[in-house]
Amino acid sequence: MNDDLRIQGAVFRGRPVRFQVDDQWIQSYEGETVAAALWACGIRHLRSSPVMAAPRGMFCYMGLCQECVVLIDGKRETSCSFPVSDGLRVSLLKTP
Numbered sequence: 001m002n003d004d005l006r007i008q009g010a011v012f013r014g015r016p017v018r019f020q021v022d023d024q025w026i027q028s029y030e031g032e033t034v035a036a037a038l039w040a041c042g043i044r045h046l047r048s049s050p051v052m053a054a055p056r057g058m059f060c061y062m063g064l065c066q067e068c069v070v071l072i073d074g075k076r077e078t079s080c081s082f083p084v085s086d087g088l089r090v091s092l093l094k095t096p
């Protein structure tokens with residue numbers, strides 16, 4: 001796991017958890033959102049726009065813009081407002 005983008009040092013983090021993003025497993029911490037965990041691991045391209053297939057990713061981080069929508073356990077969810085937990089299955093909505 002790449003922790004380079006998380007604040008290091010005197011930070012309280014929740015218990016480590018693992019969840020799946022397409023075919024890879026991501027380690028995160030309880031209390032983080034799916035979007036924060038993806039960002040920390042270097043995953044920025046979450047979906048593609050419907051008309052131009054342009055890359056889309058996190059923008060507002062507060063559940064308003066819908067740019068961070070992914071499938072979580074088969075349902076469309078805003079990743080910036082969905083907490084991580086062990087065993088989540090996240091599918092990115094990118095077109096090839």
Ligand code: FES
Pocket residue numbers: 057058059060061062063064065066067068069078079080081
């Ligand atoms: S980043 Fe805007 S709704 Fe998630």
